[in-house]
Amino acid sequence: MRKFNVQHLKFLRNHSDYCAYFSYFCAPHKENTMKETLSSISQRTGYSTTTVSRVLSGQADKWRISDKAQTEIREEAARCNYSPDIIARNLRTKKTNTIGLILPSVANPYFAELASVIIAEAAKRKYTAIVTDTTEDEGNEAANIATLLSRRVDGIIVAPSGSDPAIFEEINKKHVPVVLVDRSFDGSALPYVTTNNYSGGLEATKALIRNGHREIACIQGIKSSVPNRKRILGYTDAMKKAGLEDRITIAGNEFSLQNGYLETKLLLNRTPRPTAIFALSNTIGLGVIKAVREAGLRIPEDISLVSYDNNMYMDYLTPAISRISQPVEDMAKLCMKLMFESIESKKRITTQLELSPSFIARESIAALL
């Protein structure tokens, strides 16, 4: 098809002429392969792109477009199956209806559920989510941030991998709203939604103490992450309150099955051997189970276990595992509420929310009383 410049058509007076001109020069209309635009509809209906745009974006009444024009335009749009080019709209309006999600590990069921709810909440409001994964690496995190910013997302939800809020505070000030989820920064005004990890650590430990345990070891994940630190704080406080400060034992450094496995191997060789282990994640918990079994010991008869996170399968292990459960769905929903509040008001917010975790009592704790 011969290309030609619309600017040259200034001499044409009205839309009918336009159409005639077009049909004169264009190859036979290939409905199926032409992509529809405002201007193609404009040509065929005889209204300007302005009017077409206003009708199809629901601004018809605001601009007093006649009913006749409205139905003509809408029918043509439906007939040719028009769908607006969001990219072009984004460029003009400086809004992408997209939120960026930065997670440490999408494969982790905990974050997968978080992502799932966030995606659903976004869809409800005609937003989409760009999901990125840092694999707990701060370098990747920085790269992901750059990607999301240049894609002009309207907001960023992040479970940060590092411990420095600076970059997120800068983004929140100069670019788009940032909401932290699951993990927060001490001393930062950034909004967040987390669970009370201190209370989680405290309650888990207290449950063990209530049952007569004194040699309680704790296997942690990434030391620098705030949830980990808070859980540890809960653990140590509970131990101290029970007069067990000299029994405090903290091992490990990764949220992984292997870390739980190896650290348990070591713990089982200690004297005195711990009577209970508090695992700071579900993966660590599985590692504990593996090591305990390999050692020919039994839960809870030989050693008790409390784990973090609530996974479906935990009730079907033998024994069922006592655990701290976090309200993931509520967290995700609140987080999105904050995000949209911030986007819609065009103001930065500083709401910081801590939801309460709950203790799920099962059979993995022996009573030593």
Add this chain to the structure above:
Amino acid sequence: MRKFNVQHLKFLRNHSDYCAYFSYFCAPHKENTMKETLSSISQRTGYSTTTVSRVLSGQADKWRISDKAQTEIREEAARCNYSPDIIARNLRTKKTNTIGLILPSVANPYFAELASVIIAEAAKRKYTAIVTDTTEDEGNEAANIATLLSRRVDGIIVAPSGSDPAIFEEINKKHVPVVLVDRSFDGSALPYVTTNNYSGGLEATKALIRNGHREIACIQGIKSSVPNRKRILGYTDAMKKAGLEDRITIAGNEFSLQNGYLETKLLLNRTPRPTAIFALSNTIGLGVIKAVREAGLRIPEDISLVSYDNNMYMDYLTPAISRISQPVEDMAKLCMKLMFESIESKKRITTQLELSPSFIARESIAALL
């Protein structure tokens, strides 16, 4: 700041004049709040936006830009922390470097892992992924498709929820490449990467038969989904080959724990009671375990179990569950390879791949011999 039209500046001869004119009219430069564009760099360096664009997009040599110009431009871009507006670029180039992912359930660990690998593979090639969730609903699926298309994704990877390939074939023909993952359509030329579900069903059943089981029931997920049908086919074929066609028992209709639970309740009341159950998903398998335990029976002494999918926790159940494992990571990577092959060649491909699942033997099968 007073707005003015660059078109009016035609009388200015060169960039120095341009700059002077600008600095005359503009308010004092607010470096921190102005967003940098090609044209702002153009003004400050004295080169045209064309040249700036070519330097910063790595086309400098192709267009013979002098070293002097290159370093000046690059330094200024670095100094003001320029990052290109991807939206504008997308509009112009008709390419978004984005792939759309449509999954039935992001919260399902199986699909979460798939998503995780796909996101990582995309990132490697400077692509991002928009992840959507259909909750196994064809209506949602259609909505997600529309969203992705109007966002002009460069390709769509989908684990389809329905059984009609028509819409995807149309998209693949008229819009962007489509690659199916995990689930395929019979009789469609659409490219896909799945595992051999027939063989999975066959092997699982044969393992039970080998161990002397004859009353083998199967609890399925969504009947219409292709993987489900293939697994069922494998099951029935194995039964027939062993002369057990009259013992074929297929129950259930959902990939969920509850479905597995309820159907097992019913199966346990049958006479003769099945000696083994083949669960077509991990969730169904957990439901079976729950029901068996509630009935006061034991696995594998009273009833044997083979499950589908490979989850970390399955080795820590008592007994560890024998299962069919799918190579999720390989699937995702191959799928992305096909996608990029199609995008880069601008051709549609019809590669259809079936990877082999593997049987993981554990302790949930009793030998009745």
Add this chain to the structure above:
DNA sequence: TATATTTGCTCAAACGATTGCGCAGAGCGT
């Protein structure tokens, strides 16, 4: 010296939507 080639860069038109401003005609009052 005249002509061809190369070098280094610019012009201006796209991409497809949104939107502030403005304008012609109808209706109405006086």
Add this chain to the structure above:
DNA sequence: ACGCTCTGCGCAATCGTTTGAGCAAATATA
């Protein structure tokens, strides 16, 4: 007949990039 408001719509700029075409000056060639 004149001015006023209201109706219904269009003009043209704009968002920030990319890109085909082309141009002047410098250099090479004849």
